[in-house]
Amino acid sequence: MNRRWWIAPTLLALLLVVSGIWGYNQYTMKNRYEVALENHYQRLFFDVKKHVDNVQVSLSKALVSDSKEQNVLLLSQIMNEAYFAQDKLSQMPITHAETAKTEKFLNQAADYSYHIIQTHLLGENVTKEQREALTNLQKNSATFNGELAKLHASMMESNFALGELSNKQSRRVEEGNEKVFQTSLVSMDKQMSKSPELIYDGPFSDQMLNRKPLGLGGNNVSLEEAKRIATDFFGKDRVARLEVFEQGENASEVRIPAYTFHLYPKNQQKDLAVYIGVSKKGGKVVWMVNPRPVSKKTLSPKQAEEKALKYLKEKGFESMEANYSLKYDGTILFNFVNKEKDVTIYPDLIKVKVALDTGEIVGFDASAYYLNHHERTIESPHIDETAAREKVNVDFNIDSVRLTIIPKGKNEILCYEFKGKHNGADFIVYINALDGREEQVLQIIEDDNGTLTF
Structure with missing residues (x-):
């Protein structure tokens, strides 16, 4: 009886200590x-x-x-x-x-x-x-x-x-x-x-x-419909709660007017919100930002790219390819562009940011994609690859060639994209596939943090 008398208080004290340590x-x-x-x-x-x-x-x-x-x-x-x-x-x-x-x-x-x-x-x-x-x-x-x-x-x-x-x-x-x-x-x-x-x-x-986005389609959606779209996009089973985020007096002046939300994930610090925007026209998720801290980095850039590509396919973007990337603050940001009939379409751009600790997608921006994406009639080149090659500097050592569509002002231009080296530096040269004009020259800068073009 005496033993039972002190067991219960001892267990209770232990539980209080454990709960105190957990709470601390x-x-x-x-x-x-x-x-x-x-x-x-x-x-x-x-x-x-x-x-x-x-x-x-x-x-x-x-x-x-x-x-x-x-x-x-x-x-x-x-x-x-x-x-x-x-x-x-x-x-x-x-x-x-x-x-x-x-x-x-x-x-x-x-x-x-x-x-x-x-x-x-x-x-x-x-x-x-x-x-x-x-x-x-x-x-x-x-x-x-x-x-x-x-x-x-x-x-x-x-x-x-x-x-x-x-x-x-x-x-x-x-x-x-x-x-x-x-x-x-x-x-x-x-x-x-x-x-x-x-x-x-x-x-x-x-x-x-001031032009209208080309890739939204569909009718206007209500606030309640946008809430459902945002929840489904992030993952219904991962959402603890959703709150409407104040849109501000200039909401109508953004290029893609959107409903904006604070979304609170279940497996994240309860006060740390994810920001997500759903277009009022067409009900498309235009952007998503999860500002959570990133702990120890365990993923390689290649593993992160695979996770980003899988994420895009799950969201309905089937024909995307990674082009350039940039690492910072424990994350890596990829630029993905659309590909159609073996033509790389740069205006249809989506940015995806991956956390390098777990591979979670912590950033998504499809605003450029929805501004520019539309059904295109892609012309056949008027000059062949050999003729286009003759327009490139003879000292330029070419590593790869492909057809691309690049933006130029209000228009889009079909080009041959020549990647290669000149004096040890990496460059990209764009030759107009219709008239042979040199449209653009970019230098590729690569370091430990990723790849950029200038």
Whole structure:
């Protein structure tokens, strides 16, 4: 009887100790995730500011420079910095609608720079109208930098945590801290909207940005239908709950208007949300971002590519091939393009990001695909491969040749794509398959983090 009397309290005490240790471990793990997530968002924020700083400086230099050679170098830097800024901005815990005009500015800064590079390569000088357009872009970049500086000061004064935008742990955060961040972003977007329309023949000209997406099809879907689509896309059995994400006053101005949601996975820290957007027309999942921290990297790039390709097939994209990749923050981002009748179609682009710890897909962006995908009548080449080869520099050692469709302004062009080497460096040369004109030359840069083209 005495033994039974002390067994029960002892077991209870042991259970309390075990539960205490478990609770402490869960609390510690939660704090680690929150710190890792906050550090990730802070790094993205400062990266955006650094890239926009560089855009502003290079635009200022380009306005002073009178040398075509120097301008080509500066404009190339603007292109790269603007693309990097947009990529980092897209990973922030904010809606696409609130940054629609800012993303448009970054796209146009890159694309207009490329447009002027092309005119320089044809021997033309910068015109008065082009210089005015560059001046407006420079003023916008200065405005953007000023607003980012104000936003940073506000964040420091209020001890603001970017990670709490996705956690939404309290009404104070939702109504206070979030307001600091979103108000500044809306202010930036309003400033960006004051830029005059750029008239030129490029994929991010206002005429192209204002066109209707070609690949959505179907009728408009309701909010409830979009909720179901988002849940099914992520995996019904993996979803704990779904919440509508505030779309913002500029929701109608994005290229693909979408319902946006916070989706909370069952097997993930309960306050860490996945962001997902479903197009209002056609009900297509346009993008998905899972900002979860990535632990120890165990997958190779090849294994990650296989998982990304399998994921695309499960989502109905049957004829996709990987082209370029980039590793960062424990993930690898792949560019997949559509292939039809042995022709690689670059405008039909889908980006897939894979976590290198488990192989989970933590990023998906099909906006370019849905903007451009349509039924195409692909012409037969007017010149054969041998004739196209004669248009390529004789010192260019060719490794591979294939037919591709590349974007050029409002049009798409059928080209022979020649990959090879010149003086030890890797390049791609595109020769128009209809008239033999050299359309584009890209340099391939490969390092431990992946493959990029410039």
